Amino acid sequence: MHPSFGRRPGTVLRGTTRPAAVLLVLAAVTACSGQDTAKTTATGDTTRTAITLTAATTATKENLERSASQLRARAAALGLTDVRTTIQGSTITVTAPGDAGGRLTAVTRPGQLLFRPVLALAPCPTAPEADPSDPTDPLLQGTAPPELAARFAALDCAEDRNLPDLQAAASVPALAFGAAAEHDVRYKFALGPASVNGADIVGAEAAFAEQGTDGWQVRLSFNPAGTKDFADSTGRLAALPSPGNEFAIVVDGEVVSHPYVREALTGGEVVISGSFTREAAEQLASALAHQLPIEFQRSAVTTLPPVGATP
Template sequence: MATTPGRIRPWRYLAGFAGIVVVLYALVAFTGDRSFAPKLGIDLQGGTRVTLTARTESGQVPPRDQLVQAQAIIEQRVNGLGVSGAEVVLDGNNITITVPGDQGEQARSLGQTAQLRIRPVVGQPIAASPAAPPVGQGTGGATTPPAGQDTGGTTPPAGESTAPAPSGGGAQPQSQGTGPVVDGAVAPVSYSTALAPAQQQPTPPPGGGEDPAKAAAIAEAKATRQSTDQVTQQQALLALDCNAPDPLRGYDDSSLPLVTCDQDKTAKYILGPTVVEGTQIASAQASQNQQGVGYVVDLSFKADGSKAWGDYTAAHIGEQAAFVLDGEVVSAPTIQGALYGNTQVSGNFNQQQAQDLAGILRYGSLPLSFEASDAQTVSATLGLASLEAGLIAGAIGLVLVFVYCLFYYRVLGVLTILSLVLSGLVVYAVLVLLGRWIGFTLDLAGVAGFIVAIGITADSFVIFFERLKDEVREGRSFRSAVPRAWVRARRTILTADAVSFLAAAVLYILAVGQVKGFAFTLGMSTVLDLVVVFLVTHPLVALASNSKIFGSPTLSGLGAVAKIGAQRRRQPRETAGSGSGTSKGA
């Protein structure tokens, strides 16, 4: 005997759905932080907003294409650093980074220009103290080398901690930090001809911009701190205040020497021209220091950069090379061998600092420099008030839908309510898991997406129920109408949900900001709608059709169409009976 199309074994489908629910909530309960609350966006839980103001060397308005490029790089950094739920918005000449929760400290570093350069250390660093001795009155007993002698590889004196770079075959012993030399004096030097030439970075001419004072400060800093005159270098070194804002941040010329400070503001350096540019970095990863405490950043270079760095280290073993990030010395290790492979950067990093630096270097330098901005705390009061109002409106709408379904469909309306409740259970578990696995955060736009998706789910029920009424109207019983109605309604439900999912996918690809959250929740709810309709609604209706109580036309809400169906069933019989009587009489 052939099986009726659409006839199923309901308990198998319901058991499959129950298994999905059990698996989801088991993952919620026994994986991750085991929190049963989804992650919330900044509008629902508050957070931090950081505004970065772009600046140019001339003080003129930054080019639009460079702002867009900077926004894209910062967005990559946001994803690479694992800052979940953050938004990067271009507002005029500013880039605003909004981070939910307590992750504001990570957002502060996202605007770092990240111009990493490797420069040779010339002479010895001196302490960054406000009262510097006059030129030529150092107490360290340093002597002036003969003309032409290269002192770019002067090793640090006893007591200074340096971080040697590892060779490609293994990590070299190293210690953390680039501490100051308190009694060191800087000797006049000439630069080694063995340094690899570095390409000069083009910069717009100063003057004529919106801030002439800023352009003049940059020009003055270049004239002194990047001078090739040895006396001028020493004067600039002694006059440099490490605690003052650095006008050369992001604007130093890679082909000239540089007088600068370390990131801790404790030591001052004279550095030679750049050996390797940060644009030659292929990858950067944070790892724990295997030779000491703290964390390091492992770098690998592109082909040209690896050769230039290997040739330089082979020719300058025992000398110091400084890793300079945005004009500040991060680390100044002593070269202990030729490094044609991976290299480590150490600088007393903790885990978070190493991960932040690796993420910034991994995605390249920004085309513009940005003014540092303090993070501002954003209150969730307005968002919570909006959420409360939205939930109240949604609850009122759902109650009206429930009342209408009960009045119009009766038992089928009860099945609609039960299906929506079970759908809500699945959606909630998926939200919690997505927050753990991909950092998805629920915001007001996402809540709106769920509310719209509830309507889509209800539409699927209506399509099925109305097709069921059509079958009963044709004269079939409730039990025989269910499989036929499902076969005919299934295609319509799949088509409608496919269109909704396609619209959500296109919106997600083209949209930005919170609209992406709306599109994501709408698409996810549409997929879950199919799961509920196929594994819950259809089996429950099939069970109801097999029950004498729930299959009653009065309780099922099919009484009116059942009467029409009964009349249609009687008409052929009456017609047949009438035709038979006439023939007999004849």
């Protein structure tokens, strides 16, 4: 039997003893099922959807070409056909036929995964009927580091899209929000520096759990360095009191799960399970399996007219 998170066997990243683990990506990523529609001209040309990625730092030709290749691989994994990538200067423009904005958003997401220790967490009520005077609402667990304490205490979960720490460096503590509510309550987190990152992932796939109630999962495997770092980190966390024994799984700046650790995980394989739809699991797996070597800033979705269209 493999060591585990929580109380169930298996190397499973799941929720803590709080109500329901929620493992869901941004709504913009999940809303991409269905048929893509396109306008066709008499010449057979169709409209195309486009997103442009601009390198956040100086990028080499090799890094840009590698990124374009990974983006095409992501698209193929998600069943998106006729995806084209064009490199110009420090930008990559990704296009697909028809109204493919949702699926291109999934293809071009950063796909950054970090494992950060939880230093402190507190609930942020999200239900309209939540009573701000309820003494359980501001319940704090753990201690935020001094440099983050004031900001953590003042955080309003309604302001999550403006949280600058979404792009915080992996080597420094950061603030984050849960990706979704857990029984109408969303959590805010003070997190320590990352001890494991997505660069050590060598495999990621979406799979359906035939047994139990976990449904769709994302299964990860680490390289030797990642396996060692993960084992060392989980071993240290297992000896700490709650919430210091929790590991936050942070995807693109948001906490998708924060399971507690009861012993070191040494097998080099991990399963993230919870409230995944099939589309969400496949999108996350494709992003983690085909990581981009550099960071990009992403433009809004635009529509390109058919080549044969008249003004």
